[in-house]
Amino acid sequence: xxxxxxxxxxxxxxxxxxxxxxxxxxxxxxxxxxxxxxxxxxxxxxxxxxxxxxxxxxxxxxxxxxxxxxxxxxxxxxxxxxxxxxxxxxxxxxxxxxxxxxxxxxxxxxxxxxxxxxxxxxxxxxxxxxxxxxxxxxxxxxxxxxxxxxxxxxxxxxxxxxxxxxxxxxxxxxxxxxxxxxxxxxxxxxxxxxxxxxxxxxxxxxxxxxxxxxxxxxxxxxxxxxxxxxxxxxxxxxxxxxxxxxxxxxxxxxxxxxxxxxxxxxxxxxxxxxxxxxxxxxxxxxxxxxxxxxxxxxxxxxxxxxxxxxxxxxxxxxxxxxxxxxxxxxxxxxxxxxxxxxxxxxxxxxxxxxxxxxxxxxxxxxxxxxxxxxxxxxxxxxxxxxxxxxxxxxxxxxxxxxxxxxxxxxxxxxxxxxxxxxxxxxxxxxxxxxxxxxxxxxxxxxxxxxxxxxxxxxxxxxxxxxxxxxxxxxxxxxxxxxxxxxxxxxx
Amino acid sequence: xxxxxxxxxxxxxxxxxxxxxxxxxxxxxxxxxxxxxxxxxxxxxxxxxxxxxxxxxxxxxxxxxxxxxxxxxxxxxxxxxxxxxxxxxxxxxxxxxxxxxxxxxxxxxxxxxxxxxxxxx
Numbered sequence: 001x002x003x004x005x006x007x008x009x010x011x012x013x014x015x016x017x018x019x020x021x022x023x024x025x026x027x028x029x030x031x032x033x034x035x036x037x038x039x040x041x042x043x044x045x046x047x048x049x050x051x052x053x054x055x056x057x058x059x060x061x062x063x064x065x066x067x068x069x070x071x072x073x074x075x076x077x078x079x080x081x082x083x084x085x086x087x088x089x090x091x092x093x094x095x096x097x098x099x100x101x102x103x104x105x106x107x108x109x110x111x112x113x114x115x116x117x118x119x120x121x122x123x124x125x126x127x128x129x130x131x132x133x134x135x136x137x138x139x140x141x142x143x144x145x146x147x148x149x150x151x152x153x154x155x156x157x158x159x160x161x162x163x164x165x166x167x168x169x170x171x172x173x174x175x176x177x178x179x180x181x182x183x184x185x186x187x188x189x190x191x192x193x194x195x196x197x198x199x200x201x202x203x204x205x206x207x208x209x210x211x212x213x214x215x216x217x218x219x220x221x222x223x224x225x226x227x228x229x230x231x232x233x234x235x236x237x238x239x240x241x242x243x244x245x246x247x248x249x250x251x252x253x254x255x256x257x258x259x260x261x262x263x264x265x266x267x268x269x270x271x272x273x274x275x276x277x278x279x280x281x282x283x284x285x286x287x288x289x290x291x292x293x294x295x296x297x298x299x300x301x302x303x304x305x306x307x308x309x310x311x312x313x314x315x316x317x318x319x320x321x322x323x324x325x326x327x328x329x330x331x332x333x334x335x336x337x338x339x340x341x342x343x344x345x346x347x348x349x350x351x352x353x354x355x356x357x358x359x360x361x362x363x364x365x366x367x368x369x370x371x372x373x374x375x376x377x378x379x380x381x382x383x384x385x386x387x388x389x390x391x392x393x394x395x396x397x398x399x400x401x402x403x404x405x406x407x408x409x410x411x412x413x414x415x416x417x418x419x420x421x422x423x424x425x426x427x428x429x430x431x432x433x434x435x436x437x438x439x440x441x442x443x444x445x446x447x448x449x450x451x452x453x454x455x456x457x458x459x460x461x462x463x464x465x466x467x468x469x470x471x472x473x474x475x476x477x478x479x480x481x482x483x484x485x486x487x488x489x490x491x
Numbered sequence: 492x493x494x495x496x497x498x499x500x501x502x503x504x505x506x507x508x509x510x511x512x513x514x515x516x517x518x519x520x521x522x523x524x525x526x527x528x529x530x531x532x533x534x535x536x537x538x539x540x541x542x543x544x545x546x547x548x549x550x551x552x553x554x555x556x557x558x559x560x561x562x563x564x565x566x567x568x569x570x571x572x573x574x575x576x577x578x579x580x581x582x583x584x585x586x587x588x589x590x591x592x593x594x595x596x597x598x599x600x601x602x603x604x605x606x607x608x609x610x611x612x
Contacts, residue, residue: 144575
C-alpha cells in the first residue's frame with residue numbers, strides 16, 4: 001500500500017470523479033470530493049516526509065522500468081508542489097459547499113465537483129510524473145476540466161471567457177507537444193531524466209533550440225507569462241469563486257513548475273545552448289509583467305478583476321527569479337510559488353465570501369464593507385499586506401530572497417523594479433482600504449459575514465499568510481532543498 | 492525533398508494557427524484549432540515511418556522496423572483533440588443560446604452596450 005502512494009496520489013481524485021457523477025446528489029458529491037481531496041493531501045504530506053527522510057522516490061507505473069515505462073518521480077521539488085496543490089484543494093473543499101450552492105445551479109453541482117476532482121488529479125499528475133508526454137496528458141485533463149469549471153460561472157460572459165481560455169490553452173498545450181516531439185526526435189526518449197542524459201551528447205543545436213522555444217511559449221501561455229496572459233483576467237473574473245481560488249493558487253504554479261523542470265534539469269546543463277539568452281528574455285518579460293500588470297490592476301473597477309491582474313504581476317516575480325537563476329533568486333521564486341499561492345488563495349476565498357453575501361464585487365458596491373463585513377475586510381487587508389510584501393508576512397520572505405539574488409548578480413535595476421512593483425501593490429490594496437473603511441456604508445447595512453463553513457478556511461488561509469512569513473521552515477526550507485536539486489543537476 | 496513531410500506539417504500548422512487568430516466566427520476558430528492540432532500528429536508520425544520497413548513484429552525475414560511509439564502517443568493526442576473540439580463546440584452552442592450569435596465582434600459589442608453579465612444563462 002505505502003509503496004503505491006505515488007500512483008494513489010493521482011488515482012484517488014481521478015477515480016472519485018466518475019463516482020461523483022454516478023451519485024449525483026449535491027451533498028454526497030461534495031462529501032466524496034472532500035474525502036478525495038483530504039486523502040490526496042494526506043498522501044502528499046506522507047510523500048513529502050518520505051522524500052525529506054530518504055530521498056527521491058521513483059515509481060514505475062505497471063512495473064515497466066523507466067526510461068521505457070512511465071515513471072512517477074517524487075523529489076524535493078515535486079513533493080513541495082504536491083503539498084501545495086493537494087493542500088489548496090483540501091482547504092477549499094469545506095468552503096466550496098456553501099459557495100457552490102450560491103453560485104452554481106443545484107442540478108449542476110455534482111458536475112462541478114466531478115470536474116473539480118479531475119482538475120485536482122490533472123494538476124497532481126503533472127507534478128508527479130517524470131514523463132514529458134504524460135505531462136501533456138495530465139495538462140489536458142486539468143485544462144479541459146478547468147474550461148468546464150469556468151463556464152459554470154454566473155452569467156454569459158463566463159462562457160466567452162471559457163472559450164477564450166480553451167482556444168489559448170489548446171494552442172499552448174499543442175506548442176508544448178511540438179516541443180517535446182522535437183526533443184523525442186533528437187533523443188528518442190520521453191523521460192525527463194533520460195532526455196537530460198541523452199541530450200549531453202547532442203551537438204546539433206537547432207532542434208533543441210526550437211524545442212526550448214516551443215516549450216517556453218507553450219507553457220508561457222498556460223502560466224500566463226506576460227504578454228501571453230490575455231485569457232487570465234476574464235477567466236478569473238467570471239469563474240465561480242471556488243474555481244478562481246483554486247486556479248489562482250495552483251494551476252499557473254504547476255505550469256511554472258514544469259517550466260522549471262525543463263529549464264534547470266533538461267536545458268540548463270547543455271553545452272549546445274550556451275549563449276542563448278533565455279534568462280535575459282525571461283527577466284525582461286517578467287519586468288514588464290510586474291510593472292504593466294500592477295499598474296493595470298490599480299485601475300480595475302472590480303475587486304476580483306483587480307486581484308486577477310495582480311496575479312499576472314505576481315507570476316512575473318516568480319519568472320523573474322527563474323531568469324536571474326542564482327541560488328538566492330531561485331529560492332525566492334520557488335518560495336513565492338507557495339507564498340503567492342497561499343496569499344491569492346486567502347484573497348479569493350474572502351472575495352468569494354463577499355459574493356455569497358452581496359453578489360457584487362465592483363468597487364462601487366463595496367462602500368463601507370469594513371462595517372458590514374469586518375472580519376472579511378480585515379482578512380483582505382492582512383492578505384493584501386502579504387501581497388505587498390510587508391515584513392512578517394509570507395510575501396516578504398520570497399521578495400527578500402529575490403532582492404538578494406538581484407543584488408548578488410549586481411542588477412540594481414531589478415532591485416528598483418521589485419520595490420516599484422511593491423509600491424504599486426500598495427496603491428491597489430489601498431484602493432480597497434479606502435472603499436471599505438473610509439467610504440460611508442449605505443444606510444441600513446447590518447453586519448453580515450459569510451457562514452462559518454466558509455469563514456474557517458478563510459481564517460486558515462489568512463493565518464498561513466502570516467505564519468509562513470514568521471516560520472519559514474516549510475516554504476524557504478523546501479525551496480532551498482529544491483534549489484540544491486536544480487543547481488546540483490547542472491554541475 | 493527529403494523533408495517534404497515536414498513542409499506539409501508546418502504549412503498546416505501555420506494555416507491552422509492563422510485561422511484561429513484571424514477569423515471572427517467561433518466555429519471557424521475551432522476548425523482552425525483542430526487543423527493546428529492535426530498538423531502536430533503528422534509531425535510525430537512522419538519520422539516514425541522508415542521507407543521499406545515493416546510494422547514492428549519480429550519475424551526472421553524482416554530486419555528493419557518502423558517505430559510504433561509515435562503512433563501510440565498520437566492516438567492519445569487524437570483523443571485529447573476530439574475532447575477539446577467537442578467541448579469547444581458545446582461552449583459555442585451555449586454562447587449562441589446566450590448571445591444569439593457566433594460572430595466574435597457581435598458578441599463583444601453586446602457585452603459593451605449593456606451590462607449583460609447576468610442577463611441569461
